[in-house]
Amino acid sequence: MGHKVRLLLSALSVVLGIAFLSGALTFTGMLSNTFAAITQGTIADVSVGVKGTQSIDSVVTPDYTKNHLTNADIDRIRGVAGVESASGQITQMNTVYLLGTNNKVVGMAGPPSIASNFTTEPAMNHKPGIEVRSGQAPTTDDEVAVDPSSLERSGYHLGDTVKLLANGQTITKKLVGTAAWGSGGSAGAAYVFFDDVTASQLLMGGAPGYMQAAVTVKAGSDVDAVTKAVAAAVPDGFEAVPGHQVADQLKTALDQAMDFVNIFLGVFAAISLVVACFLIVNTFSMLVAQRSRELALYRALGASRGQVARSVIFEALLTGLVGGVIGVGLGAFLAYG
Structure with a gap:
């Protein structure tokens, strides 16, 4: 049970980190497209x-x-x-x-x-x-x-x-x-x-x-x-x-304003990713330490060192992939909101 909980927390860290980053990029992209459409349309x-x-x-x-x-x-x-x-x-x-x-x-x-x-x-x-x-x-x-x-x-x-x-x-x-x-x-x-x-x-x-x-x-x-x-x-x-010249002037000014928004939101996204990385590394270190007996049993049953390592890496990749996909979707939802 402890292993599953820690794995779930690792996935949650990935989800939140990716969600903040993708949400920030999606939000600023939506703002830029909105202002561009308004500029072109007025x-x-x-x-x-x-x-x-x-x-x-x-x-x-x-x-x-x-x-x-x-x-x-x-x-x-x-x-x-x-x-x-x-x-x-x-x-x-x-x-x-x-x-x-x-x-x-x-x-x-x-x-x-x-x-x-x-x-x-x-x-x-x-x-x-x-x-x-x-x-x-x-x-x-x-x-x-x-x-x-x-x-x-x-x-x-x-x-x-x-x-x-x-x-x-x-x-x-x-x-x-x-x-x-x-x-x-x-x-x-x-x-x-x-x-x-x-x-x-x-x-x-x-x-x-x-x-x-x-x-x-x-x-x-x-x-x-x-x-x-x-x-x-x-x-x-x-x-x-x-x-088109007036639109270019407006776009340049809006892009400069959007740069600040990108930096502001990007800093928070970067912080969340750094924190998520620490959590993921620590969590997987504890998972591997907790499963030392289980992994040793695999070796005793004939599994090679590479097979054991690949199983752990596969578990990490699967956690990152699932968490990343969910994080991108959550980020788009946050940007829409």
Whole structure:
């Protein structure tokens, strides 16, 4: 009985050690893939914005009351050869928050709250953009839409009058629908969608226009060539950047952030493996010492030294194999959780 218990403990050590390591690697891999999918699914073929603000590192907040895109600018972009469509965009992070029925901010901790005007412009490579999931999109200044997760956590229902915290003041709107990016997950971010007029009032200081523009390039057209043509059509102070370049900038910044997560989780995984190794070595040493009489009996019955050694090694390999397979599965389960 003692032999079986020690063997089971050895297998458990292998399971836990492998689970921590595979869980850490799987988790960071899932995060990286999630952010990559979001990046690819929320950026247009060509992004037009204020010069110097396209970089993920930028901390400059332009004065949009003086520097913004007008409807005439958007129409001019639409007329560029190779452009299939273009939409004005207004987006700010951590400016507007949905308040739940308990008057507490929905989704305050962790991922940001993103306020935006509602547009149907496709994402890069003609992937779906913002899609209505239930109800309808906001079309007037007294309407609002949120992402499905925020609606579920808020306690509201479609058609209710909801409270929002905007620039430090509480405002009320009618909740008319839910919407989300067609790319799928938002990594926990909360979204609030308004019509163009309301978005400009809340997010741009009332400037009658847009912060930036999303441009969809016709299939078969050269994105870089269209980007240059769009850059020539936008007003001074704005620049056009191909979507793949913006995506690469975001990916580089996210990969750098993920390196810290990899190291942080990897240290704990390494510690668990080292501890597991000590436990396994000590346990098998005790097992072999405990079975000395049994092994001696095998020798007395004619078993060679090599056969006895191979039986012990086979037992160790079987323990490691079974524990490793279970550990990988447990690690994937932990990462999913």
